[in-house]
Each structure stands twice: as structure tokens, then as C-alpha cells.
Amino acid sequence: MGQEPIRRWESGALAHAVSDPFGQGPLPWLRGSEHYFDDTGQVVPWYVEHASPPGADIPAARTGGPLNADDVRRQIKGFTSTGAAAPGEAIDFHVTVDPPQQFSVDIYRIGHYGGDGASKITTSPRLSGIVQPAPLTADRTVSCHHWWLSWRLQIPSYWNVGAYVAVLTTADGYRSHVPFTVRDDHPADLLLLLPDVTWQAYNLYPEDGRTGASLYHAWDEQGRLLGEGEAAVTVSFDRPFAGAGLPLHxxxxxxxxxxxxxxxxxxxxxxxxxxxxxxxxxxxxxxxxxxxxxxxxxxxxxxxxxxxxxxxxxxxxxxxxxxxxxxxxxxxxxxxxxxxxxxxxxxxxxxxxxxxxxxxxxxxxxxxxxxxxxxxxxxxxxxxxxxxxxxxxxxxxxxxxxxxxxxxxxxxxxxxxxxxxxxxxxxxxxxxxxxxxxxxxxxxxxxxxxxxxxxxxxxxxxxxxxxxxxxxxxxxxxxxxxxxxxxxxxxxxxx
Structure with a gap:
């Protein structure tokens, strides 16, 4: 029996309230024919998508590489329960894996790196993945604060400050992402401020046609997308980002x-x-x-x-x-x-x-x-x-x-x-x-x-x-x- 096709709104690239023609941008660990839907419905490169039925407007997945997890099957999804952390401190990851199996975490730091756009800094040991409880919802606020701790990353003192991405990959080849920031208090010419508050405002996790809600959207009982008047008033940082796990902007x-x-x-x-x-x-x-x-x-x-x-x-x-x-x-x-x-x-x-x-x-x-x-x-x-x-x-x-x-x-x-x-x-x-x-x-x-x-x-x-x-x-x-x-x-x- 074949997999049920992934509908457009399950791709992690729903048509959000604000048009961003640039999407998530080039991600150096994604190469080849990956595709990503921007929020006008156009296909742009650098995003892995699932296989689609004939005639659908979603490109077929490439073969031979990881596939991005989705919010319906939740093959692998995660978030950090800590904000930005300094070298010597720890970042706590909470991850759900379905079906339960081992997974690993590759840590990348965003930068120029000779045109690569990021550099792999470290890889975790093989970790045991479990199916975490379903997200809790109250008044459209979705939270996974009750998920068990899956992995604690102790940040070495020699790591550079910067924008990092944890790439989570299951043993059977599904992938998701978790962004985080490493900071310190040393003086510098320029302080770059990553807009994590705005990222969370747009986060529709889980983008499943039932549960997810952002400050822009939610769903009714028939799976119809509701607008701002019916969206969440409060959203939680204690949940993954929708779709591939990276913020829209x-x-x-x-x-x-x-x-x-x-x-x-x-x-x-x-x-x-x-x-x-x-x-x-x-x-x-x-x-x-x-x-x-x-x-x-x-x-x-x-x-x-x-x-x-x-x-x-x-x-x-x-x-x-x-x-x-x-x-x-x-x-x-x-x-x-x-x-x-x-x-x-x-x-x-x-x-x-x-x-x-x-x-x-x-x-x-x-x-x-x-x-x-x-x-x-x-x-x-x-x-x-x-x-x-x-x-x-x-x-x-x-x-x-x-x-x-x-x-x-x-x-x-x-x-x-x-x-x-x-x-x-x-x-x-x-x-x-x-x-x-x-x-x-x-x-x-x-x-x-x-x-x-x-x-x-x-x-x-x-x-x-x-x-x-x-x-x-x-x-x-x-x-x-x-x-x-x-x-x-x-x-x-x-x-």
C-alpha cells in the first residue's frame, strides 16, 4: 500500500499572511534537486519534498538521500528548550521519532566558509529516538514542553559564537532541523540579532490540518485554514518549527x-x-x-x-x-x-x-x-x-x-x-x-x-x-x- 500523498499545506511552506519571495534560502547541507514551496505557491530550490501523485503541483522527491520530515507523520521533529547559550553552557534538545529508532544530530555553523554557507562542527553519537506525547493545546496555544529530554549538547569553550543549525536524521533517512544561537558577552564591532520572536509568531507547528496554530492561522474541525481572526493569541517556543524545522524567514x-x-x-x-x-x-x-x-x-x-x-x-x-x-x-x-x-x-x-x-x-x-x-x-x-x-x-x-x-x-x-x-x-x-x-x-x-x-x-x-x-x-x-x-x-x- 503506497503512502498517502502529502497535501500542499503539509509541506511546511503554507501561504503565510506576509509574502516573502525569498523563503528560507540556500542551505549548504541540501544539494541536488531539493525543492521548497515559497508562500506564493512557487517552487524554489533547496528543499526536499515527498513524492506526489501524477499531475500534482509538488515535484517528486529525489532518490538516494534524506527526506524532510513532515508534521503529519512526525518522522523526526525537535526543538530546544533553552534560548541562546554561551560556550561552556548547554543546549537541551527534545526530539520525537516515529517509528522509534536511532537518530543522529549534525551541528552546522552558518558562515561563508569558502562559499559553502556553513560548516559541520560536530556530530552526535547515535541516539535512541522515542515517540513523544502528542502536543498539548489550550486556546489554540500548542506546546510540547512535556516532551522528554533527548540530548544535551554541552557547548565547548572553543566554539565560535554564531547562528547554528542542528540537522536531525533518523536511521531510515528522514531529516529535520533545529536552529539555535551561541552567544557570549565579549565586545564586538557589531551585534547581530536573530529575530526568533518573529520566527515563532509565524510558526504553524504542527502543520497537520488539525492542531497547529500561529499568530496568523489555525484550522477548523473540517481542516479548513482559518485566518488571523481565529488564530492563536499566544504561541509557545516549546515546539518544533513547522515542516522541515526551519523558520519561514x-x-x-x-x-x-x-x-x-x-x-x-x-x-x-x-x-x-x-x-x-x-x-x-x-x-x-x-x-x-x-x-x-x-x-x-x-x-x-x-x-x-x-x-x-x-x-x-x-x-x-x-x-x-x-x-x-x-x-x-x-x-x-x-x-x-x-x-x-x-x-x-x-x-x-x-x-x-x-x-x-x-x-x-x-x-x-x-x-x-x-x-x-x-x-x-x-x-x-x-x-x-x-x-x-x-x-x-x-x-x-x-x-x-x-x-x-x-x-x-x-x-x-x-x-x-x-x-x-x-x-x-x-x-x-x-x-x-x-x-x-x-x-x-x-x-x-x-x-x-x-x-x-x-x-x-x-x-x-x-x-x-x-x-x-x-x-x-x-x-x-x-x-x-x-x-x-x-x-x-x-x-x-x-x-
């Missing part, structure tokens, strides 16, 4: 990391929850870099970013739709801090969850970032250079009015004239790019830079396409690479 951060490490920037690493929990002293860094889609912010995250700027630490926002929703973080049922993420959005009593609606102009994103979210960009449009004589565009070859093809994509920010700007000693718009929105209306995107009274620079790209242009195959733009280097060199005092 993870590629933005990995693109920046590969590029920045290739050119030797002095990087430290942390998660957004570290920013929330007060574990970050901005004074240790010349700049904080937010490399990817970073939509969900707690008040504590914002306070720390504002204190950083006001203390002379620059801020670099390389995506769009940053700091759009205000969220709360709370302990898990067992008391572990910052394991539950709540955002009521427009539902229920209390104040609205949009930052720009919390306290009028005083809390609008533009007050920190310099521009703010304007809307989705259904089809890529050119980024149109403005103020080409500014030092950001120096040596890029860009001229006034030049169009950087495809560089306004996914989502876009712009300057809102009726919303006050932050206090500044100079502010400039470096791109002004027309595009057509989902309703067919004419809109525009803008790229912003201002200098705070402290001397800190605050840059906002205003588009999803900036980080992929640094090092994503098929998306690299040398002008964006040079402009980003101009910015970071100035922040790091290389000029």
Missing part, C-alpha cells in the same frame, strides 16, 4: 551572516529574546544589526534599542515591517522565562497591539526607525536610487534615478509625513521607489538614514530584498553589497 539572517563573515566584520550574536531579557549591553558594540524580518517587538526590546541609539550605538535595519506589533513574553507552565509569546492584535479588550496605535505618534515605529511599514509588494519592483552623491552610494556605481532591479520585494516601508521623525542631526532618504500594491494602487518605498544627537547612525533599508542582495544566489546586487559595506565601515570606524 530564516534566510534573511543567513544571507547577511555569509556576506559579513566573508568580509571579516567583527560580529557578536544574540536572539531577540536576549534583547528583551536585558542580557545585552549596547555599550559593548558600535552597532546593532537586525538582518531579517523583525516584526514583533516587546516594550523591553524597544527600550533597549532606543537606549542603544541614545548612547551612541548605531542601528541597522536590513528588512521591512520592523517593530510592527507589540508583544508580551511570559514563562512556560514550568516557569522557564520567555517561552510564551502573546500578541492580541485587534482582538479582545485592552489597547491595540500595533505600535503606531498604542499612543499615537509617540509610539509609531518611525520614531525609532525613521520610516515605517507601508504594505506588501506583490511583484518585485526596482529600487530607485535617490541622493546618489551621499556617502552610502559612494563607489557603488549607482547614479541618481538608477533602478536596482527587483530590490523592492515582499514588503516595503516609507516615510510617513504626518508622523513625527525622531530627533536627529541630519536625515536623508536614499531611495524612493514606486510600486503597485495588492489592490493595484500606486505606492512607494523609501530607504532611510539619520544621525541621532548621540552620533549614532540609524539605517533602514525599507525592503525585504536588501539582505538577499548581499549573498543569495540569483539575487546578489554588487551596489547593495558596496552600500552596506560603506555603512558598516563607517559604523565600525573603518573609514
Amino acid at each position: 530564516v534566510g534573511h539572517a543567513y544571507d547577511f551572516i555569509r556576506w559579513a563573515e566573508r568580509y571579516g566584520y567583527d560580529l557578536a550574536y544574540a536572539d531577540a529574546r536576549d534583547l528583551h531579557a536585558g542580557r545585552i549591553d549596547p555599550g559593548r558594540y558600535r552597532g546593532l544589526v537586525f538582518p531579517g524580518h523583525d516584526e514583533y517587538w516587546s516594550p523591553a526590546m524597544r527600550r533597549t534599542a532606543e537606549l542603544a541609539r541614545d548612547g551612541g550605538t548605531s542601528l541597522v535595519f536590513l528588512s521591512a515591517n520592523t517593530m510592527y506589533w507589540q508583544v508580551e513574553l511570559a514563562p512556560s507552565p514550568s516557569g522557564v522565562p520567555d517561552r510564551l509569546l502573546t500578541c492580541r492584535k485587534r482582538r479582545g479588550p485592552g489597547r491595540p497591539a500595533l505600535w503606531r496605535e498604542r499612543d499615537g505618534d509617540k509610539t509609531a515605529e518611525q520614531q525609532l526607525i525613521g520610516i515605517q511599514y507601508a504594505g506588501r509588494v506583490p511583484e518585485p519592483h526596482p529600487l530607485v536610487v535617490r541622493n546618489a552623491d551621499h556617502w552610502l552610494w559612494e563607489a557603488t556605481g549607482a547614479h541618481e534615478g538608477d533602478e536596482l532591479d527587483g530590490l523592492v520585494a515582499g514588503e516595503a516601508d516609507r516615510y510617513f509625513p504626518r508622523t513625527p521623525l525622531p530627533e536627529h542631526q541630519g536625515r536623508i532618504l536614499l531611495a524612493h521607489s514606486p510600486y503597485t500594491d495588492t489592490e493595484g494602487a500606486k505606492r512607494h518605498q523609501e530607504t532611510s538614514l539619520y544621525r541621532a544627537p548621540s552620533g549614532a547612525l540609524v539605517f533602514a533599508s525599507g525592503t525585504f530584498a536588501w539582505s538577499p542582495a548581499l549573498d543569495r544566489p540569483g539575487h546578489v546586487d554588487t551596489r547593495v553589497q558596496r552600500a552596506t559595506a560603506n555603512l558598516l565601515d563607517r559604523i565600525c570606524k573603518r573609514d
Whole structure:
């Protein structure tokens, strides 16, 4: 009897509420004819998919290599019950394996590594896999906090800080992924902040047509996908990521990391929850870099970013739709801090969850970032250079009015004239790019830079396409690479 075909929404690439034309990006341990569905339904490379019935819109799986686990059969799925950890500390993995069998864990560190994109750091011993209990659900909150500990990774003192991925593989060849971060408190030129809070907001695990829920979607009893009005209000970090186990927007951060490490920037690493929990002293860094889609912010995250700027630490926002929703973080049922993420959005009593609606102009994103979210960009449009004589565009070859093809994509920010700007000693718009929105209306995107009274620079790209242009195959733009280097060199005092 053949396997039941995998339906589209079981692939781990459901059509999420926000379009990201870049998906998860190239993963160096995936080679060959792997495919991945982006959230517009298009097939893009670097993703393993299961075999499909004739005529289906899902490509057949390749043969002779691992297959990605899914959320229906849960061949192998896992998560870490610890946040970012330092060398000398431990990361705890909780893994379910069905049917029960041995599995192993390959640990990769994301970086340039001569173009490979990552390097295998270590491999676990063979581990005994068990079928963990079904996820617990309450008011659409899905949690696996009751899963048994499967493996504890003691991080050696000599490991480099960075973004890591654990690749879990069963004896019979199914694979899943678990991202984690290794950080420390040593000073560095730049602190890279991985947007784990936003990653979890989009996590629909288990993407099984019954149980899973994110802050965007859930299912009814007939397996129909429900929208934001029926989605979860609270989601848990104590669960795997849907599908192949990597967050929907993870590629933005990995693109920046590969590029920045290739050119030797002095990087430290942390998660957004570290920013929330007060574990970050901005004074240790010349700049904080937010490399990817970073939509969900707690008040504590914002306070720390504002204190950083006001203390002379620059801020670099390389995506769009940053700091759009205000969220709360709370302990898990067992008391572990910052394991539950709540955002009521427009539902229920209390104040609205949009930052720009919390306290009028005083809390609008533009007050920190310099521009703010304007809307989705259904089809890529050119980024149109403005103020080409500014030092950001120096040596890029860009001229006034030049169009950087495809560089306004996914989502876009712009300057809102009726919303006050932050206090500044100079502010400039470096791109002004027309595009057509989902309703067919004419809109525009803008790229912003201002200098705070402290001397800190605050840059906002205003588009999803900036980080992929640094090092994503098929998306690299040398002008964006040079402009980003101009910015970071100035922040790091290389000029």
C-alpha cells in the first residue's frame, strides 16, 4: 500500500499572511534537486519534498538521500528548550521519532566558509529516538514542553559564537532541523540579532490540518485554514518549527551572516529574546544589526534599542515591517522565562497591539526607525536610487534615478509625513521607489538614514530584498553589497 500523498499545506511552506519571495534560502547541507514551496505557491530550490501523485503541483522527491520530515507523520521533529547559550553552557534538545529508532544530530555553523554557507562542527553519537506525547493545546496555544529530554549538547569553550543549525536524521533517512544561537558577552564591532520572536509568531507547528496554530492561522474541525481572526493569541517556543524545522524567514539572517563573515566584520550574536531579557549591553558594540524580518517587538526590546541609539550605538535595519506589533513574553507552565509569546492584535479588550496605535505618534515605529511599514509588494519592483552623491552610494556605481532591479520585494516601508521623525542631526532618504500594491494602487518605498544627537547612525533599508542582495544566489546586487559595506565601515570606524 503506497503512502498517502502529502497535501500542499503539509509541506511546511503554507501561504503565510506576509509574502516573502525569498523563503528560507540556500542551505549548504541540501544539494541536488531539493525543492521548497515559497508562500506564493512557487517552487524554489533547496528543499526536499515527498513524492506526489501524477499531475500534482509538488515535484517528486529525489532518490538516494534524506527526506524532510513532515508534521503529519512526525518522522523526526525537535526543538530546544533553552534560548541562546554561551560556550561552556548547554543546549537541551527534545526530539520525537516515529517509528522509534536511532537518530543522529549534525551541528552546522552558518558562515561563508569558502562559499559553502556553513560548516559541520560536530556530530552526535547515535541516539535512541522515542515517540513523544502528542502536543498539548489550550486556546489554540500548542506546546510540547512535556516532551522528554533527548540530548544535551554541552557547548565547548572553543566554539565560535554564531547562528547554528542542528540537522536531525533518523536511521531510515528522514531529516529535520533545529536552529539555535551561541552567544557570549565579549565586545564586538557589531551585534547581530536573530529575530526568533518573529520566527515563532509565524510558526504553524504542527502543520497537520488539525492542531497547529500561529499568530496568523489555525484550522477548523473540517481542516479548513482559518485566518488571523481565529488564530492563536499566544504561541509557545516549546515546539518544533513547522515542516522541515526551519523558520519561514530564516534566510534573511543567513544571507547577511555569509556576506559579513566573508568580509571579516567583527560580529557578536544574540536572539531577540536576549534583547528583551536585558542580557545585552549596547555599550559593548558600535552597532546593532537586525538582518531579517523583525516584526514583533516587546516594550523591553524597544527600550533597549532606543537606549542603544541614545548612547551612541548605531542601528541597522536590513528588512521591512520592523517593530510592527507589540508583544508580551511570559514563562512556560514550568516557569522557564520567555517561552510564551502573546500578541492580541485587534482582538479582545485592552489597547491595540500595533505600535503606531498604542499612543499615537509617540509610539509609531518611525520614531525609532525613521520610516515605517507601508504594505506588501506583490511583484518585485526596482529600487530607485535617490541622493546618489551621499556617502552610502559612494563607489557603488549607482547614479541618481538608477533602478536596482527587483530590490523592492515582499514588503516595503516609507516615510510617513504626518508622523513625527525622531530627533536627529541630519536625515536623508536614499531611495524612493514606486510600486503597485495588492489592490493595484500606486505606492512607494523609501530607504532611510539619520544621525541621532548621540552620533549614532540609524539605517533602514525599507525592503525585504536588501539582505538577499548581499549573498543569495540569483539575487546578489554588487551596489547593495558596496552600500552596506560603506555603512558598516563607517559604523565600525573603518573609514
